[in-house]
Structure formats: C-alpha cells, structure tokens
Amino acid sequence: MKYSISALSRKTGLSIHTLRFYEKEGLLRYVERTETGRRVYGEASLGCLLGVLCMKQAGMTLPQIKAFMDVTTEGVTTLPKRLEMMKNAREQLAKMKEDIERGLQLADFFINGCKSALEAHEQGADPEKAFPYITRNGIIEFPFMITDDGRLEPDTPPEDFEPAKRIRKPRTVTKPQNKI
Numbered sequence: 001m002k003y004s005i006s007a008l009s010r011k012t013g014l015s016i017h018t019l020r021f022y023e024k025e026g027l028l029r030y031v032e033r034t035e036t037g038r039r040v041y042g043e044a045s046l047g048c049l050l051g052v053l054c055m056k057q058a059g060m061t062l063p064q065i066k067a068f069m070d071v072t073t074e075g076v077t078t079l080p081k082r083l084e085m086m087k088n089a090r091e092q093l094a095k096m097k098e099d100i101e102r103g104l105q106l107a108d109f110f111i112n113g114c115k116s117a118l119e120a121h122e123q124g125a126d127p128e129k130a131f132p133y134i135t136r137n138g139i140i141e142f143p144f145m146i147t148d149d150g151r152l153e154p155d156t157p158p159e160d161f162e163p164a165k166r167i168r169k170p171r172t173v174t175k176p177q178n179k180i
Contacts, residue, residue, distance in 0.1 A: 003041040012049060019049075026066055027052050058086070059093035106152065110134075 009016050022028035023039075030044035041049075048069075055065045068085050071078040113134070117127035128135045133142050144152045 001043060003046065005039045005041070008041045008046070008049070011046075012053070014049075022049070022052065025062060027062065027069065029069075055089070059089040059096070060085075064089065102151070 003011065005016050005019055008014075009019060012019075014022075019028060023031055027048075028045060029048045030042065032040040032042065032045075034040055052065055052069075055068060056062070060068065064085065068082060071081055071085075113131035117131040120130035121127040147153050
C-alpha cells in the first residue's frame with residue numbers, strides 16, 4: 001500500500017511537519033517521490049517509522065535513534081553495540097520511572113496532609129495543626145530538606161514515606177565566567 005504524506009500523518013497521528021523533519025534527519029527512510037516531487041510512503045517507510053516511534057517510546061532521543069539505525073545498516077557485527085544502546089535507553093527510562101514514583105509519593109504526602117486538614121476543619125479543629133506545613137501565611141516551614149544530590153528527603157519522615165532508594169551522582173554546577 002502507498003501513502004501520501006497526509007495519509008501517513010492521519011495513520012500515525014504525527015504531523016506533516018514531523019514526518020518531513022524525520023525524513024530530513026534520516027529517521028524516516030525509504031521515501032519515494034512521484035514525477036512531480038510528491039512524497040510517497042510504502043510499507044517499508046511505514047515499518048521504519050513504526051520502529052522510530054517504538055525506540056522513541058523506549059526512551060531513546062532522536063539522535064540516539066539515528067545512530068541506532070545507522071549502525072543497523074552495517075549488519076550483524078553491530079549487534080553488541082545495538083544491545084548496549086538499548087540497555088542505555090532502558091536505564092534512562094528506569095531512572096525516569098523512579099523520579100515519577102518519587103513525585104507521586106510527594107504528591108500523596110500533600111494529598112494526605114490536605115485530607116487531614118480538611119477533616120480537622122470539618123470537625124471544628126484547627127486545620128493548620130493537622131497539617132502545619134501549608135498555613136494561611138503560605139509555606140513557612142517544611143519537613144523536607146534538599147540532599148546534596150538534589151533530592152527532597154523528609155527531615156522526619158511520615159510512617160508511610162520511604163526514602164529514595166537510588167543514589168544519584170552529585171550534580172556539578174559550572175558558574176558562568178564574566179567576559180570583559
């Protein structure tokens with residue numbers, strides 16, 4: 001089956017601009033042209049595009065996907081390199097998953113605190129005593145600290161709060177140099 005760029009856009013949900021960009025960057029391959037210069041996409045280009053989308057969803061950046069595709073054309077001798085590239089992409093996704101889980105844990109801390117404050121208010125008690133970290137004056141004190149590696153950790157953890165399990169490498173911050 002052959003697809004015009006607009007048909008491929010509808011089929012994949014990608015914009016025409018994105019399809020052209022992928023082609024320009026060498027990610028979308030096997031594109032044919034009509035005599036008038038219009039793009040025509042066959043099953044090979046659709047398969048290539050689906051591969052790009054899968055690798056993107058697997059956490060690879062566009063330059064990483066391009067590098068993966070480039071080494072693929074060199075044959076089976078690049079299988080170890082491709083394996084390593086996919087392992088690195090998976091590792092990046094695992095780190096993102098940990099960050100998301102940590103963010104959910106922090107959101108739950110606030111949700112539970114707000115529920116406690118609301119419950120206290122409904123019972124005629126002071127909501128700020130139930131959850132003293134966000135008061136009518138804003139956030140005055142907070143039971144968290146920033147660790148050397150940039151994570152938020154509780155000073156005195158609630159019972160259901162688990163500290164982050166991974167240790168990140170410390171971030172190095174370079175100060176901009178003033179040019180005179």
